[in-house]
Amino acid sequence: MDREEFEEIAQRSRDEAAAFAVHVNICTSSGCVASGCEHVKKQAEAEVQSRGLQHTCRINGVGCQGLCGSGPIVSVQPDNVLYHKVKPDDVADILDHVGQASVPHLELRQDSPFFERQQRVVLANAGKIDPEEIETAMAAGAYGALLKVTTEMMPPEVCKVITDSGLRGRGGAGYPTGLKWGTVAKATNSTKFVVCNGDEGDPGAFMDRSIMESDPHRVLEGMAIAGYAVGASEGFVYVRAEYALAIKRLKRAIHQAEKRGLLGKNIFGSTFSFSIELRLGAGAFVCGEETALMASIEGRRGNPRPRPPFPSESGLWGHPTLINNVETFANVAPIITNGSAWFANIGTETSKGTKVFALSGKVNRVGLIEVPMGISLREIVMEIGGGIPNGNQFKAVQTGGPSGGCIPADYLDTPVDYESLRKLGSIMGSGGMVVMDDTSSMVSVAHYFMAFNMDESCGKCIPCRVGTIQMVELLKRFTAQRATHDDLVLLEELCDMVSQTSLCGLGQSAPNPVISTLRYFRDEYLRCIAPVTESA
Amino acid sequence: MSSVKTLKINGKDVSARTDDTILQVIREHDIFLPTLCHIEGLSAVGACRLCLVEINGSSKLRSACVTQVEEGMEVVTDNERLQKYRRMILEMLFVEGNHVCAVCVANGYCELQWLAERLGVDHTRLIYLHPDKHVDASHYRYAIDHNRCILCARCVRVCGEIEGAHTWDVAGRGINAHVVTDLNTSWDSSPTCTECGKCVQVCPTGALFKKSRAIGEMAKDNHFLPYLKTMREVNKNDR
The missing domain is CATH 3.40.30.10 (Glutaredoxin)
Structure with missing residues (x-):
C-alpha cells in the first residue's frame, strides 16, 4: 500500500x-x-x-464512551x-x-463535569469508530502516524520525538518511554522484539481492556512505530485470556491490518517489516511483571527472574526487548501526528499527557475517564465522579491496585502525577481508582488486597510466598477484633521485610496496601486490638 | 576491556574476574554468606533471598548469587538489618512446612538446620501453617517428603541442566507451589527419571532421600557438580 x-x-x-x-x-x-x-x-x-x-x-x-456504570450507552x-x-x-x-x-x-446530559473535565487523547476514537472495521479506523486517521514515520522519519528521530514528548510508562512505574526506546534502539543485536503488556489484572481496573476493545488499531500502530524506532521486526501482544472481547477484536484487527499491508512485509513500500503475534495469559497476575511475562511468552512457567539484566538488554529468548503497556503504545500515534510539543503541553512538569482511569467504588458515576495529568483527586472524585452516593462521606481513594495505597480525605487536593502519588505512599499504577466512603473498613480493604497478593504470588521467593500469607493471617486477627499489640509489631516488621527482600515487583509492593492504611488509618487497626483481660 | 575488577567486600579490597558474581568472590575469600537455593554448578535463580547484600550504601538489596561484580563496588554482607531479614527468611521456611528435626532423616545433615543454628534461629513469632502435605515413596530407591521441601528448586535444575532428564518441575503457585515429577504423576511411573539420584544429593534438607539408609549415612555428596559443569562447558566449546 x-x-x-x-x-x-x-x-x-x-x-x-x-x-x-x-x-x-x-x-x-x-x-x-x-x-x-x-x-x-x-x-x-x-x-x-x-x-x-x-x-x-x-x-x-x-467502543467505550465512558460511564460504564449506566450502560448500554x-x-x-x-x-x-x-x-x-x-x-x-x-x-x-x-x-x-x-x-x-x-x-x-x-x-445523558453532556454538559456535566463527567464529560467536560475529560480530555481524550488515548480514547480519542473510542466511541466513534467501529473497532471491528479497519476502514472506519483509517477514516479517523489510524495508521497515518505509521505512514509518516516509515516514509518521512529516521528511527532516531522517532525516538527523539517520544523522548521530547515526556511520555512515561502507563503501566504504573512511570519509566520514561523515550529512554527505554533509545536503550533498545542502541543495542547492536540484529534480532529485537517489541512486547505490548496487556495483562491488566488489578482489581477494579479496566483501562487497557477498554482501549483494546474500543480502538485496537491504535495499539497495533503504536507497536509498529516502536518496532520501526528500535529496529525490531516482530512484536507480541500479551493479553490475559479473560479478556475475550479484547482478544477477538485484536485478532480481527491484526488480520485486517495484515490484509491491508499495514502490518507485514515492507510496510508502505519501505524496507521496514513488522508482524504482530497475539499471546494469551492463563490467569496469573504475576505475568504482568515483565520478566514473568516474557517467560510466559517463551512458553515457560510465568516466574519472574532477578533484574538486571533488564529486558532492554536481554529479553525474549535473550534478545533486546522493548516492553510497554497498552496505554503507553496507544499514546504513540497522537504524539507522532501532533508533535512532541503538543503532548508536552498537557499535564505537569514531570508527568505529561493524559491518563486513563477506571473510576469505581462508592462514587455516583462509575466509568472510564481520561483526564490531563495534574488534575486533583477532588476534581476526579467529586466533580467527574459526582461525589459519594447516599449522602455518605468520602473516606479514601485507592490507586494503583494491589501494589498501591489508599489516599485519605486530607490529601484530596493532591495533583495526580507520578511523584505526588508516590510521596503519599501510593502509586499511579495502571489506572484503577476505587473510592471508599465512611462505611468502608480500611483494615478489611488491606486484608482484601493482601489476600489478592497472596493468591497471586508465584511462590518462587520465600518473602513473598510466606510473607503474604503471614500478613493475611495477622490481618484476619484484626478483622476478627482479637489482635494484640505484638501482632501489630509483627505486621509492621513483615511489611518492611517483604518489601525489602522480595524478588520481583509483586512482592516488593505487596505490603503497600497495609503500609498505606497503617499510615493514614492506624486508629482503625488499634480499635481492632482486643483489650487485655486481667486474669487471676 | 579489562578482564579483572577490584572491589571492596566488607571494607576489604578484593579482585575478581569480570564475569564473576559477587557470591563467587565472597566464597573465594571464605566470607560467610548463607545460601539455600544456590549450589555451585547449577544456574543461579536468586529465589531464597538469603544472600542479599548491600551495595554502595544503597538501601536496595541485591542477591549476591546473580549480581555481577563491578569496578569499585562496595559490598556489605553482614549487618544488623541483613541478619534480621535472614533470620526471618529462615523462620518463614520453618513455618511453611512441617520441619521436625528430631524425626527427620536428615537430622544433622540438613543445610536448613545448620543455617538456623548458625544464625541463631531458635524460635519464631510467625504463625505455623501446619500444611497437609504428602509423601511420595513410590520409587523403589528414593522418596520425597513434601513436608520438608523448601522449594529451592535445586532438584529441578540439576535434573534439567546436568542430567538432562527434566523429570522435576514446579507446579502450583504461591503457598501451594510444589515440585512434581513429570506431569504430577507418581515417581515410580516416571518414564523420564534415570534414577541417577542427583536430585537427592543436591537437596538441602531431608525432602529428597535415599530409602533404607540410617541417619548416619545421610551425608549429601554433591562434589560432582562443578566437574560436570566444567565438562559441559568443555563440550560446548569443542562443538
Whole structure:
C-alpha cells in the first residue's frame, strides 16, 4: 500500500459514512455487553429495516464512551445526543426523536463535569469508530502516524520525538518511554522484539481492556512505530485470556491490518517489516511483571527472574526487548501526528499527557475517564465522579491496585502525577481508582488486597510466598477484633521485610496496601486490638 | 576491556574476574554468606533471598548469587538489618512446612538446620501453617517428603541442566507451589527419571532421600557438580 491508496481507502470510508444522514452509535464494549447492548443493537437494526431507513440511518457498533456504570450507552449523530440505560424497547422512541428534541428520560446530559473535565487523547476514537472495521479506523486517521514515520522519519528521530514528548510508562512505574526506546534502539543485536503488556489484572481496573476493545488499531500502530524506532521486526501482544472481547477484536484487527499491508512485509513500500503475534495469559497476575511475562511468552512457567539484566538488554529468548503497556503504545500515534510539543503541553512538569482511569467504588458515576495529568483527586472524585452516593462521606481513594495505597480525605487536593502519588505512599499504577466512603473498613480493604497478593504470588521467593500469607493471617486477627499489640509489631516488621527482600515487583509492593492504611488509618487497626483481660 | 575488577567486600579490597558474581568472590575469600537455593554448578535463580547484600550504601538489596561484580563496588554482607531479614527468611521456611528435626532423616545433615543454628534461629513469632502435605515413596530407591521441601528448586535444575532428564518441575503457585515429577504423576511411573539420584544429593534438607539408609549415612555428596559443569562447558566449546 502506498500513500495514495491509503488515503483513498480512508476517504472512501468517510464518503460511505457521509452518505447516511443519521448515525446511531451503540457501545459494544464489555461493560455495555454485560448490560445487554447486543439486544439493543439487534432491535435497532430490525427497526431501521422495518421503517425502510436502511439507506439514511446507519447502526454502528462502537467502543467505550465512558460511564460504564449506566450502560448500554447509545449516541445519535449528528444530533450529538447521548442516551444511557437503553433497553431494546426504547429503540423506537429514540428513532422517533431523531432530528428533534431528545428522549428526555433516557438522555445523558453532556454538559456535566463527567464529560467536560475529560480530555481524550488515548480514547480519542473510542466511541466513534467501529473497532471491528479497519476502514472506519483509517477514516479517523489510524495508521497515518505509521505512514509518516516509515516514509518521512529516521528511527532516531522517532525516538527523539517520544523522548521530547515526556511520555512515561502507563503501566504504573512511570519509566520514561523515550529512554527505554533509545536503550533498545542502541543495542547492536540484529534480532529485537517489541512486547505490548496487556495483562491488566488489578482489581477494579479496566483501562487497557477498554482501549483494546474500543480502538485496537491504535495499539497495533503504536507497536509498529516502536518496532520501526528500535529496529525490531516482530512484536507480541500479551493479553490475559479473560479478556475475550479484547482478544477477538485484536485478532480481527491484526488480520485486517495484515490484509491491508499495514502490518507485514515492507510496510508502505519501505524496507521496514513488522508482524504482530497475539499471546494469551492463563490467569496469573504475576505475568504482568515483565520478566514473568516474557517467560510466559517463551512458553515457560510465568516466574519472574532477578533484574538486571533488564529486558532492554536481554529479553525474549535473550534478545533486546522493548516492553510497554497498552496505554503507553496507544499514546504513540497522537504524539507522532501532533508533535512532541503538543503532548508536552498537557499535564505537569514531570508527568505529561493524559491518563486513563477506571473510576469505581462508592462514587455516583462509575466509568472510564481520561483526564490531563495534574488534575486533583477532588476534581476526579467529586466533580467527574459526582461525589459519594447516599449522602455518605468520602473516606479514601485507592490507586494503583494491589501494589498501591489508599489516599485519605486530607490529601484530596493532591495533583495526580507520578511523584505526588508516590510521596503519599501510593502509586499511579495502571489506572484503577476505587473510592471508599465512611462505611468502608480500611483494615478489611488491606486484608482484601493482601489476600489478592497472596493468591497471586508465584511462590518462587520465600518473602513473598510466606510473607503474604503471614500478613493475611495477622490481618484476619484484626478483622476478627482479637489482635494484640505484638501482632501489630509483627505486621509492621513483615511489611518492611517483604518489601525489602522480595524478588520481583509483586512482592516488593505487596505490603503497600497495609503500609498505606497503617499510615493514614492506624486508629482503625488499634480499635481492632482486643483489650487485655486481667486474669487471676 | 579489562578482564579483572577490584572491589571492596566488607571494607576489604578484593579482585575478581569480570564475569564473576559477587557470591563467587565472597566464597573465594571464605566470607560467610548463607545460601539455600544456590549450589555451585547449577544456574543461579536468586529465589531464597538469603544472600542479599548491600551495595554502595544503597538501601536496595541485591542477591549476591546473580549480581555481577563491578569496578569499585562496595559490598556489605553482614549487618544488623541483613541478619534480621535472614533470620526471618529462615523462620518463614520453618513455618511453611512441617520441619521436625528430631524425626527427620536428615537430622544433622540438613543445610536448613545448620543455617538456623548458625544464625541463631531458635524460635519464631510467625504463625505455623501446619500444611497437609504428602509423601511420595513410590520409587523403589528414593522418596520425597513434601513436608520438608523448601522449594529451592535445586532438584529441578540439576535434573534439567546436568542430567538432562527434566523429570522435576514446579507446579502450583504461591503457598501451594510444589515440585512434581513429570506431569504430577507418581515417581515410580516416571518414564523420564534415570534414577541417577542427583536430585537427592543436591537437596538441602531431608525432602529428597535415599530409602533404607540410617541417619548416619545421610551425608549429601554433591562434589560432582562443578566437574560436570566444567565438562559441559568443555563440550560446548569443542562443538
